[in-house]
Amino acid sequence: MATFIRFRARRTATQATHFGGRWRGVPLALALTLVVALAACGGTGSPAPSTAAAPSPTATAAPTAPPTTAPAFPVAISDDEGTVVSIAAEPQRIVSLTPAATEILFAIGAGDRVVAKVEDINPWPPEADGLPVVATYQGVDVEQIVALRADLVIAGGLSFTPPNAVNQLRSLGIPVVVLYAESIDEALAGIRAIGIATGEAAAAADLSTATRTEMDRLAALTAGLDRPTTFYEIDATTDIYTVPADSLYAELLILAGADPITTDASYQISLERLITANPSVILLGDGGYTTAADVASRPGWSGIQAVIDGNIAVVDDALITRPGPRLVDGLRALIRALHPEVLP
Amino acid sequence: MPSRAGILAARPASRSGASLVRRPLVVAAIGIALLLTALVAGIAAGSVTIAPADTLGILARRLLGLDIAPTWTAAAETIVVDLRLPRVLTAMVVGGGLAVAGAAFQGLLRNPLADPYVLGTASGAALGAAIAVLIPVRALILQFGLLHALAFLGALTAVTVVYRLSRVGASAPMTSLLLTGYAVGSLLAAGLAMAMYLSGTGLRQIFSYLLGGFDASSWIRLAVAAPLIGLASLAILLRARSLNGMLLGEEAAAHLGVDVRRERAILLALASLATAASVAISGLIGFVGLVAPHVVRLLVGPNARLVLPLAALLGASLMVGADLVARLLGEIPVGVVTAVIGAPFFLALLRRAHAGYEL
Numbered sequence: 001m002a003t004f005i006r007f008r009a010r011r012t013a014t015q016a017t018h019f020g021g022r023w024r025g026v027p028l029a030l031a032l033t034l035v036v037a038l039a040a041c042g043g044t045g046s047p048a049p050s051t052a053a054a055p056s057p058t059a060t061a062a063p064t065a066p067p068t069t070a071p072a073f074p075v076a077i078s079d080d081e082g083t084v085v086s087i088a089a090e091p092q093r094i095v096s097l098t099p100a101a102t103e104i105l106f107a108i109g110a111g112d113r114v115v116a117k118v119e120d121i122n123p124w125p126p127e128a129d130g131l132p133v134v135a136t137y138q139g140v141d142v143e144q145i146v147a148l149r150a151d152l153v154i155a156g157g158l159s160f161t162p163p164n165a166v167n168q169l170r171s172l173g174i175p176v177v178v179l180y181a182e183s184i185d186e187a188l189a190g191i192r193a194i195g196i197a198t199g200e201a202a203a204a205a206d207l208s209t210a211t212r213t214e215m216d217r218l219a220a221l222t223a224g225l226d227r228p229t230t231f232y233e234i235d236a237t238t239d240i241y242t243v244p245a246d247s248l249y250a251e252l253l254i255l256a257g258a259d260p261i262t263t264d265a266s267y268q269i270s271l272e273r274l275i276t277a278n279p280s281v282i283l284l285g286d287g288g289y290t291t292a293a294d295v296a297s298r299p300g301w302s303g304i305q306a307v308i309d310g311n312i313a314v315v316d317d318a319l320i321t322r323p324g325p326r327l328v329d330g331l332r333a334l335i336r337a338l339h340p341e342v343l344p
Numbered sequence: 345m346p347s348r349a350g351i352l353a354a355r356p357a358s359r360s361g362a363s364l365v366r367r368p369l370v371v372a373a374i375g376i377a378l379l380l381t382a383l384v385a386g387i388a389a390g391s392v393t394i395a396p397a398d399t400l401g402i403l404a405r406r407l408l409g410l411d412i413a414p415t416w417t418a419a420a421e422t423i424v425v426d427l428r429l430p431r432v433l434t435a436m437v438v439g440g441g442l443a444v445a446g447a448a449f450q451g452l453l454r455n456p457l458a459d460p461y462v463l464g465t466a467s468g469a470a471l472g473a474a475i476a477v478l479i480p481v482r483a484l485i486l487q488f489g490l491l492h493a494l495a496f497l498g499a500l501t502a503v504t505v506v507y508r509l510s511r512v513g514a515s516a517p518m519t520s521l522l523l524t525g526y527a528v529g530s531l532l533a534a535g536l537a538m539a540m541y542l543s544g545t546g547l548r549q550i551f552s553y554l555l556g557g558f559d560a561s562s563w564i565r566l567a568v569a570a571p572l573i574g575l576a577s578l579a580i581l582l583r584a585r586s587l588n589g590m591l592l593g594e595e596a597a598a599h600l601g602v603d604v605r606r607e608r609a610i611l612l613a614l615a616s617l618a619t620a621a622s623v624a625i626s627g628l629i630g631f632v633g634l635v636a637p638h639v640v641r642l643l644v645g646p647n648a649r650l651v652l653p654l655a656a657l658l659g660a661s662l663m664v665g666a667d668l669v670a671r672l673l674g675e676i677p678v679g680v681v682t683a684v685i686g687a688p689f690f691l692a693l694l695r696r697a698h699a700g701y702e703l
Binding site for chain 1: 390392418426427428549552560674
């Protein structure tokens with residue numbers, strides 16, 4: 001008897017058009033794809049531990065001993081692409097194909113059953129460091145995953161994990177749960193989905209609830225404050241990329257007490273629009289590649305209020321763009337950058 | 345590769361009786377040996393190390409039905425039987441099919457630069473695949489998704505449009521066909537650029553299709569595509585006589601009793617079908633279809649009866665080998681490998697062409 005749990009009703013994968021590429025500039029477009037895709041799922045900024053100095057109590061909270069209720073397996077979940085994934089028994093050999101999934105698996109206590117992970121240029125948690133890497137941005141090593149006798153694979157949606165690899169793994173009888181998040185609620189639902197798939201449902205539900213509670217508490221701190229017009233820079237190497245209006249990142253920025261300058265699903269914004277919006281704060285999610293001085297010296301940027309006032313801060317984008325247990329740390333980092341008076 | 349003197353000698357020599365028989369046989373034997381080596385290497389090597397004895401044991405047990413007690417893990421068996429075997433066989437079929445299609449296009453268009461993609465197949469397939477990526481439908485039928493279906497249809501539609509547009513009165517002159525192919529291809533490339541611009545995160549998927557690869561091969565996909573490619577190639581092989589006639593020019597061919605218009609339409613359709621099925625399962629892999637027929641012509645002369653089957657052998661070996669290299673270098677796109685091997689090779693070939701090589 002399979003317990004059918006539909007944890008999230010969703011339409012089939014909306015192909016969010018994240019950003020564009022030009023035919024002639026394909027290598028460039030690919031490079032940007034790399035930057036944004038890694039930012040979205042991996043983070044490209046400075047090493048995480050520096051800004052995540054205080055480990056989040058919610059992320060590391062020891063889950064209350066999950067009551068052993070009715071047998072959790074077999075289980076069938078409908079993943080974020082609407083595929084119903086059946087898992088026969090509690091997975092003992094889990095492969096994580098997104099950095100967020102790696103973090104979630106360890107945070108809910110399934111870390112000791114993870115046998116391999118995706119390449120993570122901003123690795124977290126440290127316990128996952130020694131794991132074999134079976135996927136990179138270039139692709140997924142299906143042979144290795146088969147050789148590791150994986151019995152559950154957590155993959156990324158919106159083409160983060162190549163659909164071909166997902167299909168191939170499924171055709172070999174390996175359950176693959178595809179997840180992605182475009183809002184905080186979806187990120188929390190992803191945590192719960194991984195909990196159900198791994199038999200750590202109680203711990204995952206606790207983590208999800210604790211994250212939501214802490215986020216609400218933090219958001220309350222900024223509720224009555226002035227909201228500075230804020231530009232969050234994902235990348236500005238050639239074109240300028242910032243957060244779409246309808247995204248997890250914009251949601252976090254608003255909770256942190258910002259009035260974010262947003263764009264459409266292309267992630268691109270023109271310099272003209274940016275100058276017109278005239279942000280009073282610039283947050284650099286690409287702080288690993290650029291500095292406040294670089295920003296000030298960019299042609300056309302010198303008239304922007306944030307540049308005149310020197311209100312340019314670097315934030316760790318791995319915390320903000322990775323829909324995992326450290327989102328709450330990301331919110332904290334944003335509040336510290338925007339409203340240090342309420343969260344020293 | 346034969347020496348320059350060898351090539352110069354080969355052409356007159358191939359007219360004489362003994363060499364006419366012997367040389368193609370030698371080339372065929374080498375081709376078969378090459379293909380077998382590539383297949384074995386392709387099955388033996390991969391990112392997971394499996395002992396050669398185990399690989400042989402698995403193959404003997406699963407393919408020949410021998411009763412061998414497994415000394416290997418179930419995972420090793422899955423890797424060999426369900427991942428590597430369909431993969432090398434798909435590469436073989438696609439390589440062979442593209443080489444035959446390339447040889448047919450070169451002969452039909454009497455143009456040494458023709459390849460299987462010359463009449464818009466590639467751009468049509470690419471645009472179809474890109475549009476499929478933009479449409480959020482994930483359904484799979486027999487492990488074929490929308491991407492494969494639209495790539496296949498796109499390729500065939502493009503060729504059909506090119507053929508119809510190029511007709512002047514009752515006939516479709518070669519130059520008109522080539523130029524129309526180029527124009528339609530450019531238009532489709534613009535559509536592709538637009539689709540890529542709009543594709544967002546799907547860009548990566550489109551790009552990997554454009555570079556081609558066999559990493560998603562499976563038995564079911566092979567079972568659907570192989571008959572299409574195989575039968576179309578076989579039908580082309582059976583029409584080698586018409587192709588030979590057309591090499592002499594349309595008038596000469598007509599004098600030889602070839603119904604030029606009909607034969608050309610049939611050959612174009614068959615070559616396009618083989619190409620479309622190939623690009624649908626493996627993406628756009630260049631150079632094999634261009635280079636393999638030329639190499640064979642250098643070795644045995646222009647007779648299509650010899651060129652077509654030998655090009656199939658060589659194309660298959662090249663593709664399996666290129667895919668192996670791609671895998672060993674960490675799953676780089678196979679199209680990159682064939683281009684890196686193929687382009688310098690083709691340059692060398694062009695230099696030799698001054699020594700009297702002709703189609």
